[in-house]
Amino acid sequence: AIRMTQSPSSFSASTGDxxxxxxxxxxxxxxYLAWYQQKPGKAPKLLIxxxxxxxxxxxxxxxxxxxxxxxxxxxxxxxxxxxxxYYCQQYYSYPRTFGPGxxxxxx
Amino acid sequence: xxxLQESGPGLVKPSQTxxxxxxxxxxxxxxxxxxxxxxxxxxxxxxxWIGYIYYSGSTYYNPSLKSRVTISxxxxxxxxxxxxxxxxxxxxxxxxxxxxxxxxxxxxxDYWGQGTLVTVSx
Numbered sequence: 091a092i093r094m095t096q097s098p099s100s101f102s103a104s105t106g107d108x109x110x111x112x113x114x115x116x117x118x119x120x121x122y123l124a125w126y127q128q129k130p131g132k133a134p135k136l137l138i139x140x141x142x143x144x145x146x147x148x149x150x151x152x153x154x155x156x157x158x159x160x161x162x163x164x165x166x167x168x169x170x171x172x173x174x175x176y177y178c179q180q181y182y183s184y185p186r187t188f189g190p191g192x193x194x195x196x197x
Numbered sequence: 198x199x200x201l202q203e204s205g206p207g208l209v210k211p212s213q214t215x216x217x218x219x220x221x222x223x224x225x226x227x228x229x230x231x232x233x234x235x236x237x238x239x240x241x242x243x244x245x246w247i248g249y250i251y252y253s254g255s256t257y258y259n260p261s262l263k264s265r266v267t268i269s270x271x272x273x274x275x276x277x278x279x280x281x282x283x284x285x286x287x288x289x290x291x292x293x294x295x296x297x298x299x300x301x302x303x304x305x306x307d308y309w310g311q312g313t314l315v316t317v318s319x
Contacts, residue, residue, distance in 0.1 A: 091260075124305050126244075133293055133309035134244065140303050177244055181304040185259040186246040 092116050092180050094189035102197040107168045111192045113161040113178035121157045122182035128191075129174045137176075138163065168194075199223040201294050201310035209288075209317050215281040219294030219310060226275045227252045232297035233277045234306065235268060237290040245290075249297055250277055284317045291315075 093116040103109050113123065121141040126134035136145045138154040141161055151166040165172055173196055178189040205217035219233070226233060234249035248258035250268045258266050262281070270277040281288060292315055296308040 122303070124303075126306070133295075133312055134306070135309075136305055136307050139305040143303075145305070145307065179244075179306075184257055185261070186304070188244040188246070190243045 091185050092119060092183055092187050094178055094180055094187050096176075096178060096189040096192045098192060099190065100193040100195065102195050103168055104197045105168055105170055109165045109168055109194060111163045111176055111194075113156075113163070113189050115159045115161075115180055115182075118158045119180045119182035122180055123154075123156070123161050124179045124181065125152075125154055125163045126177045126179065126188075127172075127174045128177065134177060199296060199308045201296065201308055203292060203294050203310045203313040205313065205315070207314060207316060209284055209315060210319050211285055211317055212283055215279070215284050215288060215315055215317070217279045217292055217294075217313065217315070219277050219279075221275045221277075221296070224296075225272075226270060226277065227272045230299050232257075232299065232304070233268075233270065234295045234297050235279045236293045236295060236306070238293070238312070239287075239290045247279065247281075247292075286317050289315065289317045 095114045097112045123141045125138040128134040137148050142154045153164045175191045175193045177191050200222045202220045209215045232249040235247040237245050250256045265282045267280040291312040293312045294310045295306040298305050298307045
């Protein structure tokens with residue numbers, strides 16, 4: 091199975107900050123990567139797929155980049171509703187695997 | 198607007214079989230281009246992919262659970278189901294059903310149920 095890692099595991103930020111989360115795959119996955127946002131007690135929400143394609147309805151302050159083994163999720167100007175946990179997920183091979191998550195909380 | 202709703206017992210005894218159903222509304226489960234998936238999340242932990250099914254019955258399972266998992270589909274009821282046998286406390290988790298959109302090789306989980314907590318305990 092492909093192992094996904096994320097860094098950092100958690101951090102504190104302020105509204106208006108530009109934040110970047112990194113995801114790394116244990117082997118190359120081309121651009122077969124998605125990012126999800128999860129708030130406490132809620133289901134994950136799809137933000138980005140194909141490493142950089144914004145899901146319909148997701149604000150443009152979210153962006154993704156990368157290919158191969160290294161990927162990033164960037165939030166250009168953090169809003170109050172963005173405090174959540176973010177997961178990357180590969181769909182290059184089976185079994186599908188998720189990263190351990192990055193929790194973004196309020197500084 | 199597609200909606201998914203999990204249902205089933207919230208408490209299962211050890212060694213028994215966990216059974217959950219996901220009812221899909223706002224769209225047909227028989228529509229091509231979608232898989233129907235189960236994902237779980239242990240309390241306070243990350244997400245674990247269990248598997249998915251196509252409306253035709255083709256399935257893909259996580260090898261770590263494959264010997265105990267069955268996912269099935271009932272197109273007449275617009276539902277799909279999860280059975281996990283021989284459960285232990287390690288199977289205690291929130292179970293989510295989700296739709297997987299297949300788009301030029303991209304498999305993305307675009308609609309999710311709200312999740313249901315299943316506790317394994319005697």
